[in-house]
Amino acid sequence: MKAFLSVALLLFVGLAVSIWIGFHTKFSEDTLPFDDDQKGIKDQVVIKFSHVVAENTPKGLAAQRFAKLVDAKSDGRIKVEVIPNGGLYSDQEELEALERGDVQMIAPATTKLSTFSPKFQVLDLPYAMPTRKSIIEVLNGEIGKTLLQSIEKGNMKGLTFWTNGFKQITTNDGPLLQPSDLNGQTFRIMPSPILERQFQLLNAKAVGLDFNETYRLLESGKLNGEENTISNIYSKKFFNVQSHLTISNHGFLGYALIMNEDFWKGLSKGQQRILSESLKETTKWNQTHSFEMNEEQLSLIEKQSDIEIYHLTEEEKRNWAAYFEPVYKAFEEEIGTELIEQIMKVRTKHSDL
Ligand code: LMR
Numbered sequence: 001m002k003a004f005l006s007v008a009l010l011l012f013v014g015l016a017v018s019i020w021i022g023f024h025t026k027f028s029e030d031t032l033p034f035d036d037d038q039k040g041i042k043d044q045v046v047i048k049f050s051h052v053v054a055e056n057t058p059k060g061l062a063a064q065r066f067a068k069l070v071d072a073k074s075d076g077r078i079k080v081e082v083i084p085n086g087g088l089y090s091d092q093e094e095l096e097a098l099e100r101g102d103v104q105m106i107a108p109a110t111t112k113l114s115t116f117s118p119k120f121q122v123l124d125l126p127y128a129m130p131t132r133k134s135i136i137e138v139l140n141g142e143i144g145k146t147l148l149q150s151i152e153k154g155n156m157k158g159l160t161f162w163t164n165g166f167k168q169i170t171t172n173d174g175p176l177l178q179p180s181d182l183n184g185q186t187f188r189i190m191p192s193p194i195l196e197r198q199f200q201l202l203n204a205k206a207v208g209l210d211f212n213e214t215y216r217l218l219e220s221g222k223l224n225g226e227e228n229t230i231s232n233i234y235s236k237k238f239f240n241v242q243s244h245l246t247i248s249n250h251g252f253l254g255y256a257l258i259m260n261e262d263f264w265k266g267l268s269k270g271q272q273r274i275l276s277e278s279l280k281e282t283t284k285w286n287q288t289h290s291f292e293m294n295e296e297q298l299s300l301i302e303k304q305s306d307i308e309i310y311h312l313t314e315e316e317k318r319n320w321a322a323y324f325e326p327v328y329k330a331f332e333e334e335i336g337t338e339l340i341e342q343i344m345k346v347r348t349k350h351s352d353l
Pocket of ligand 1: 164210
């Protein structure tokens with residue numbers, strides 16, 4: 001009986017020890033995925049990334065993708081909190097919030113940087129980048145580099161560019177086939193002198209307003225129309241309150257990825273590497289898929305609404321481009337002759353507009 005009890009005790013102790021070892025190894029701090037409840041939370045870096053568009057857009061999806069990549073590569077130690085739809089700051093406010101360090105990362109439309117750095121207006125010259133290839137060449141090449149450097153004077157670190165797509169025009173008073181069809185109408189634009197001038201050339205009135213104000217003003221009839229990418233027209237449902245859509249491809253809409261510079265400098269080399277690698281992968285994905293997304297969402301608009309859609313012919317685009325031509329001269333001093341010459345080279349290489 002004594003021998004039996006000793007064997008049972010031995011077995012019990014052995015079992016308890018192996019359970020403890022197994023449990024401890026499986027769930028120790030070294031092997032646990034990092035989560036907010038663990039100690040060490042104070043070492044977690046949080047990046048608030050604010051933007052104004054919907055989640056189902058080239059920028060919205062790229063932002064989420066970036067956050068996931070950073071999370072995976074840092075083993076949860078760097079957390080990117082994406083706040084879409086202007087939930088934290090409107091277009092006008094987000095630049096100041098970034099400079100103050102209230103958010104660490106933003107991706108404003110390049111147009112919205114033009115008061116901060118007038119050179120950015122080169123990307124808003126009408127029909128300057130008439131094809132996808134020309135856009136990628138400009139953003140990823142010398143012009144893109146010059147632009148990112150031009151914003152380093154503030155507390156901003158320019159990182160890279162994401163694309164959305166070509167801008168189109170919608171109205172409640174169409175069709176818009178010729179430039180003269182816009183005569184007397186009022187359009188929402190992103191606040192920008194160069195965009196304002198373009199609408200003046202068409203004898204239309206342009207009002208610079210926050211993106212998330214647009215739907216309400218279109219619906220109430222206070223505005224006739226607006227210009228934007230299909231992705232923004234689709235995700236914000238502008239097509240439901242407009243009667244005509246002209247596929248003009250007259251301008252480009254894309255984003256500069258910017259980080260608060262003090263915040264960036266405060267990161268370790270390893271953390272900077274994780275962010276740079278994740279951004280590089282996300283940018284590649286975004287620059288490939290954004291154009292497809294715009295195409296897919298155009299067919300969804302066709303299916304879901306009665307809006308009349310008109311595609312300008314190449315001949316008509318040449319006519320629209322000729323109307324816009326004076327803008328190039330008018331903004332030469334602000335943008336700089338060299339940048340305009342560089343973009344003109346790309347334009348003529350990729351099209352005969
Ligand atoms: C707009 O204001 O129309 C755009 O900047 C929105 C966006 O960020 O795509």
